[in-house]
Amino acid sequence: MAKRAAPEVNAGSMADIAFLLLIFFLVTTTIETDSGISRRLPPIDDTIDPPEIRQKNIFIVLINKDDQLLVEEKLMDIKDLRVAAIEFLDNGGGVGEEACTYCQGAKDPNSSDNPDKAIISLQNDRATSYKMYISVQNELVAAYNELRNRESQRLYGQEYLLMEKNLADATWRGDKDKLKEQVDNLKAMYPQKLSEAEPKKTN
């Protein structure tokens, strides 16, 4: 029997088929965002008397229904909020037992004693827009991150966010226990104490 060469398959329609698939995937693609600002809600408990907090240790941020920002009873622009929050957290005005050894702030006796005592209180109106709320949250988280970063540079010579990223990364090769200890230490130096009041309704 004579061997016959296999007939060549016509590849002319290949492009069409590929185009068809391409268009399908183009249409169905949505590049999903899966990152954001993580928060922990406070559990509901019925403690009747809240712990006493001195007025100077509270940093009050109010957002009204027109998205205006009132920080410590002064009108403020969103871009100044981060600096104001850092000044408050890093003030370290306490004396004796309450002194803060690593703070670099102004040590104003009328501002916070130390970062552990400093509480940022965020209040918003029911008519505040979500984008304003997120912007304020973002700036406040940025203030904490900036301070933690400063300390991590000083103590460990590393970027704080990089340390956190490595800690979450399962493929990172290095001493995880030591890293966790360092990150926990930084978190203890500047604990995120952000309290949110339930929104008030104003007309």
Added chain:
Amino acid sequence: MAKFNKKSGGALPQISTASLPDIVFMLLFFFMVVTVMRQNTLMIENKLPTANQLEKLEKKDLVIYIYAGKPSQRYQAQFGTEARIQLNDKFADVKDIQAFILSERETKREELIPYLTTALKVDSETNMGLISDIKQELRKIDALKINYTTREGEVSKNF
């Protein structure tokens, strides 16, 4: 000069399209790889706000999504323009959230339940009142880990 006149008579030479399939395939593979099939069809406008202090949500299967925003154009006649909550493929009320979280929890293994995160995908034009209501419901049911999903970018882009 006959040497140079060889092609002057005919039309333009045909461009070879032999590499076209290759190019198309390249694009095809790119889109196949980056595609994530949407789990929910959005019935609301969902323009997320921007922020730059982001944390990435690592384990996709441990995330419960709650959407909120104005109904999209084609649902506005039916549902109005007031911001609403969407759970799975349906519009929902604030009081449906508890049942929704519970039913989502049931599909997960028991030891994973404390690690569940609720991602709030909320349109930037929504009022905080609705979000506070959602948060209040989540607190009632002890779903305390939440994540405000945002796009990456400077805060100033929000305004």
